[in-house]
Amino acid sequence: xxxxxxxxxxxxxxxxxxxxxxxxxxxxxxxxxxxxxxxxxxxxxxxxxxxxxxxxxxxxxxxxxxxxxxxxxxxxxxxxxxxxxxxxxxxxxxxxxxxxxxxxxxxxxxxxxxxxxxxxxxxxxxxxxxxxxxxxxxxxxxxxxxxxxxxxxxxxxxxxxxxxxxxxxxxxxxxxxxxxxxxxxxxxxxxxxxxxxxxxxxxxxxxxxxxxxxxxxxxxxxxxxxxxxxxxxxxxxxxxxxxxxxxxxxxxxxxxxxxxxxxxxxxxxxxxxxxxxxxxxxxxxxxxxxxxx
Amino acid sequence: xxxxxxxxxxxxxxxxxxxxxxxxxxxxxxxxxxxxxxxxxxxxxxxxxxxxxxxxxxxxxxxxxxxxxxxxxxxxxxxxxxxxxxxxxxxxxxxxxxxxxxxxxxxxxxxxxxxxxxxxxxxxxxxxxxxxxxxxxxxxxxxxxxxxxxxxxxxxxxxxxxxxxxxxxxxxxxxxxxxxxxxxxxxxxxxxxxxx
Numbered sequence: 001x002x003x004x005x006x007x008x009x010x011x012x013x014x015x016x017x018x019x020x021x022x023x024x025x026x027x028x029x030x031x032x033x034x035x036x037x038x039x040x041x042x043x044x045x046x047x048x049x050x051x052x053x054x055x056x057x058x059x060x061x062x063x064x065x066x067x068x069x070x071x072x073x074x075x076x077x078x079x080x081x082x083x084x085x086x087x088x089x090x091x092x093x094x095x096x097x098x099x100x101x102x103x104x105x106x107x108x109x110x111x112x113x114x115x116x117x118x119x120x121x122x123x124x125x126x127x128x129x130x131x132x133x134x135x136x137x138x139x140x141x142x143x144x145x146x147x148x149x150x151x152x153x154x155x156x157x158x159x160x161x162x163x164x165x166x167x168x169x170x171x172x173x174x175x176x177x178x179x180x181x182x183x184x185x186x187x188x189x190x191x192x193x194x195x196x197x198x199x200x201x202x203x204x205x206x207x208x209x210x211x212x213x214x215x216x217x218x219x220x221x222x223x224x225x226x227x228x229x230x231x232x233x234x235x236x237x238x239x240x241x242x243x244x245x246x247x248x249x250x251x252x253x254x255x256x257x258x259x260x261x262x263x264x265x266x267x268x269x270x271x272x273x274x275x276x277x278x279x280x281x282x283x284x285x286x287x288x289x290x291x292x293x
Numbered sequence: 294x295x296x297x298x299x300x301x302x303x304x305x306x307x308x309x310x311x312x313x314x315x316x317x318x319x320x321x322x323x324x325x326x327x328x329x330x331x332x333x334x335x336x337x338x339x340x341x342x343x344x345x346x347x348x349x350x351x352x353x354x355x356x357x358x359x360x361x362x363x364x365x366x367x368x369x370x371x372x373x374x375x376x377x378x379x380x381x382x383x384x385x386x387x388x389x390x391x392x393x394x395x396x397x398x399x400x401x402x403x404x405x406x407x408x409x410x411x412x413x414x415x416x417x418x419x420x421x422x423x424x425x426x427x428x429x430x431x432x433x434x435x436x437x438x439x440x441x442x443x444x445x446x447x448x449x450x451x452x453x454x455x456x457x458x459x460x461x462x463x464x465x466x467x468x469x470x471x472x473x474x475x476x477x478x479x480x481x482x483x484x485x486x487x488x489x
Binding site: 046054055057065066149168171172229239241244275 | 294316354356370396397416427457459471474476478482483487
């Protein structure tokens with residue numbers, strides 16, 4: 001079996017960043033179209049028409065959907081049937097993200113947290129963000145690229161609730177957060193929710209929740225029911241597209257959960273804007289690359 | 294809800310006719326400004342090298358490429374306005390700006406000055422930068438180029454929009470109204486969800 005071609009991975013990492021910035025996943029487009037069709041407010045309908053037109057223009061003219069090219073996040077799944085060198089994977093992803101920024105070119109947003117100096121590369125110490133997962137049955141390397149814009153990321157939040165706050169406490173935190181966010185995250189949003197784990201894990205769960213295809217349900221029926229209940233509640237607020245009033249404030253609520261400590265009840269919200277960008281590639285051992293979402 | 298075609302420089306009357314929920318399209322000149330531009334104007338007290346009386350200003354940090362003396366656009370979109378709240382009352386009072394185009398709105402301080410002097414806030418659809426880029430025909434001039442991508446940009450625009458009047462010169466604030474309504478609905482939503 002041939003090993004992974006790390007130069008190919010670097011090219012794929014670059015390609016994925018650019019693809020994600022230009023073409024929205026079909027599930028997101030379908031959800032926006034559906035929201036437009038059922039919208040009853042004139043202003044909101046005008047906003048949806050503009051959103052849909054923007055998606056079309058970006059595709060037809062090969063333009064970036066949004067000027068905020070975000071911070072690059074790569075979610076990597078390593079298959080046991082196609083072992084790879086993790087350190088070299090990380091290096092290739094970083095190179096790929098930097099090359100996308102310089103070679104396309106587009107605005108880099110990564111910045112030193114104290115000096116605020118922007119190297120215009122989209123990367124830096126600790127960036128890109130890389131999440132690792134493993135699949136013992138997979139014979140490929142799966143790379144999901146998520147450019148995360150700041151309008152929505154700035155609306156994220158987490159809290160270490162107590163067990164006494166119960167499920168009600170979780171629901172209240174999520175709902176209050178969405179109302180507080182108002183127009184800032186460019187609604188209609190995907191609301192990613194993490195429940196359980198530790199302070200770090202719960203935030204990662206919320207981030208993983210935003211990349212689930214719109215329309216997917218959590219396999220746990222109780223969590224699926226809470227997703228639906230929260231989505232209805234959020235849309236009942238009437239905040240609407242761009243926070244200017246309307247029937248759809250969120251396209252979806254996705255919850256990801258993990259076991260937690262007996263004394264803890266952590267919750268995190270990660271908000272994703274309507275340009276819910278993501279692009280995926282599966283790289284097989286023969287060098288074949290399959291692109292998708 | 295009426296629709297208006299706007300071209301700068303705007304007069305006080307042009308702005309006073311606009312009401313929250315009206316829509317607008319802009320043709321002609323729009324100035325791009327952002328955080329760093331206004332930090333220089335107000336924290337370092339330097340007058341901008343261009344007359345902003347009656348101007349329409351857009352909150353943006355454009356992605357541009359300079360080829361010789363020409364600026365070629367890569368992607369021009371709109372950023373969140375609330376970060377620039379602290380500069381806006383003075384931008385209107387001291388330099389005579391009549392309209393701010395942005396996303397997510399400004400706050401009480403700006404609303405008050407807009408009411409007093411006749412200025413407004415026009416909401417663009419955030420995230421729709423592909424469309425916005427095609428509506429900007431040309432980057433005609435860049436002032437304070439050392440601040441790029443937060444310099445002052447003179448854009449020539451065609452059918453720029455749709456823009457929604459979200460803060461008018463009569464004290465109406467659409468974002469506040471929508472949020473107020475959401476908060477009013479909250480007790481009913483909590484009750485149905487069994488939240489105390």
